[in-house]
Amino acid sequence: MTKKSKEGLSVKKQENFSEWFSQVLEKAELIDLRLNMKGFMVFRPLAAITIENMFRLYEEELQKKGHKPTLMPLVIPEENLKKESSHVKGFTPEVFWLKEIGKEKLALRPTSETLYTPMFKLWIRSHRDLPMKLYQRGSVFRFDTKATRPLIRTREIIWIEAHDAFATKKEAEAQVQEDIDTTEKIMHQKFGIPFLAMKRPQWDKFPGAEYTVGSDVFMPDGKLIQQPSTHLMGQKFSKAFGAKFKNIKGKEEYLWTTAYGPAMSRILASIISTHGDDQGLIFPFCIAPIQVIIIPIFNTKNKNNIIKEATKLKENLNSIEIRTEIDASEKRPGEKYNHWELKGVPFRIEIGEKEFKTKKITLATRDIKEKQTLPIKNISELKELGKEFDTRLKEKAEKFMKGKIVNCKTKQDIKKAVNEKKVAKVNFCSIEKQGEKCAEIIEKEINAEVRGTLINKKERPTGKCIICGKPAKEVVYVGKSY
């Protein structure tokens, strides 16, 4: 589209994704790591505004589905954290503990089941109080011993966690489905990130859950990244905390609970990786901090007139709720084009002498790199063009994903698929406990993971487990992951 400037990226996304990702975070001024705390990041305005926009879309959808916001403390008493035995076992190694103050032993919350469940116990008396659907936005903290990566693997995670309580298992299971639908409505339909909704193998579920459904998203390097997961906690936490309710017959029962955790910081990683290109970021129109950047092209003579016209245009667009800025700095137009392309702005309006006279602006579109002219009086068409922009990003991502899944009949096939940065679909004995050994063999020999089975599509295996040769009960997906 334009020549590369100094501030641009020096690598191509396809050639070195890892370096491309680091450069984008830094050069587009999204994330800064120079506080030098392992796993902790500074979100610069471009990232902070995007995350705020993501939160708003997510929270709107959760509220539409009956969830109410709450705010829990950032810390948890040790006693709470240790109530549910498999939860303790899973999370204890990852907990940041505070130095003791008096007798209180507190931890930074790694997740908040052990804050919500005791409150459910106090807030819920009878079936008339149910369902209770709550959420909060905020940070959780996990001390991950693996290598950290900005946005992808961090020690502070910025997320929403929804915690819901129900009278029956059936309703709780329906909630798990609703959560998957929320991921579909927001992450896929709005942010343009398609995913595989995977019921995780028993050995890979959330510590304390009956089962977990994760959403697996492809990264450009062929690895999968787990995005929002939802968990059927069943009655495990309610039993640990004694959280009961009186059913319609007046009999006491334990609550059925679920949890859902979309992490904005992590989803942002997928948005950047999926949509970005060799020029830099491409933000979906619906969450872009700046949706339209106006570049006035002026000389000393016509500067005032052009800027005036640009300002009018900006106010016009702002009034129809299109987030618009003007770059009236003294840089050359070409430099400005590069700058705002790097920053992922969906549309650029160029307005100079010609546009001023003809009353038609020049419109450049970030993803397809095409220019068109648009009469100023039709400027509100940008709303529609914004929707088309997002549809285009989504469809491109869907196409990318489609080509990534390969039916495999042998270990060799899997190896080949994984080496080609794809995901293997294979017959497998079981995702219950008894399948774990076969999964370990895959991990050891192929260095890939059994991610689970599709939750919303019953896929029938047509033969034997690809590893142990026993009758296959499942069709599972195998790939590398973050």
Next chain:
Amino acid sequence: MTKKSKEGLSVKKQENFSEWFSQVLEKAELIDLRLNMKGFMVFRPLAAITIENMFRLYEEELQKKGHKPTLMPLVIPEENLKKESSHVKGFTPEVFWLKEIGKEKLALRPTSETLYTPMFKLWIRSHRDLPMKLYQRGSVFRFDTKATRPLIRTREIIWIEAHDAFATKKEAEAQVQEDIDTTEKIMHQKFGIPFLAMKRPQWDKFPGAEYTVGSDVFMPDGKLIQQPSTHLMGQKFSKAFGAKFKNIKGKEEYLWTTAYGPAMSRILASIISTHGDDQGLIFPFCIAPIQVIIIPIFNTKNKNNIIKEATKLKENLNSIEIRTEIDASEKRPGEKYNHWELKGVPFRIEIGEKEFKTKKITLATRDIKEKQTLPIKNISELKELGKEFDTRLKEKAEKFMKGKIVNCKTKQDIKKAVNEKKVAKVNFCSIEKQGEKCAEIIEKEINAEVRGTLINKKERPTGKCIICGKPAKEVVYVGKSY
């Protein structure tokens, strides 16, 4: 207005404010303390939504004034925290430390100067990068050894902190004024909470600041509570972190910085205390989670018709962005009235057979406890009525404050004023270091504090210091405080 039900308050606000405040938090289902962690709270939906609405108004105003959002880590390296000597001294006793993991010594941030200043150092090269005005919303943590009180004195504070950098002291001082203006525009004009903008005595400033301007708000018990404060940091932090910029002549200088910290959790305490009455909460219309509650009054025969009409009305109000709910539960109308009065909903619409037939609803207004009728076709007038509602709350609070300040000539006068739950205005030697001894005498003998001088009104003392008898340089305000 209606009879008292079981769920109502059992004390009057004027008779026992402290108990009234506790009961409101609990019975209106705002705050829950039963996690039993000293100084940490659970914000239930009513409080969480109110705080979200407060954040949005505050952030909109900050952004209008050129601030950009950021997100800093919740933790700070020990090394950063200890860079500025008076800051360390002031905050160290209040810091929550994490247990060490490897070599990293981390603390929960008590405030974020020591995160922003090192980033300013990296982000700002020259005067062309200035001013840089940033903020974040989030939690800070202070281990307060005094008795904690929900919302008022807590260990986790939910706030906004704005951190700004400038090329000159003059601009930094103008920012302090702008911050006071923001408090005026939002806390006073929107939330209806008037305040005294006080330049704090040197012995009461923010640790590390050149000077601090606090905003003092009256509580119903006559004590003052400090609401948003703004600090001229001067070059103290920039010198500690070596944060310089090249001025217009190409010469390196240290940055001038400011900080501003409106705490939503604490301002909520003032909103509750100032506007509430013996029936419970009264939320300003502009931040009320529910602005209008519709109570359908039906019998088995007309239930369907009435509910249908109520739903139409609700949709109508929602479409003009008035947050409206229907209470269609099986409780008696009187119970519902009490319930929603306790929860502070500004307007109640009653719609029954009569209203259905005459196409005029009955409108009850929470603060003045009056009913009126309003033709359904004029329902959009509620927007205007909402503004008048907020003006009424604000003017009532202003009137309350006006009567609270008393000119005092002797120690006896001060004692009397303070005992009458008022604030004394007195001639005082100095709010510089040399005045501290006189302040200590006041604290010891009268158990009251010298809060400072009005920042935006130069009040000339007319005689001698009320304590030491030396010529008075200042007119200060003396009162009890939270």
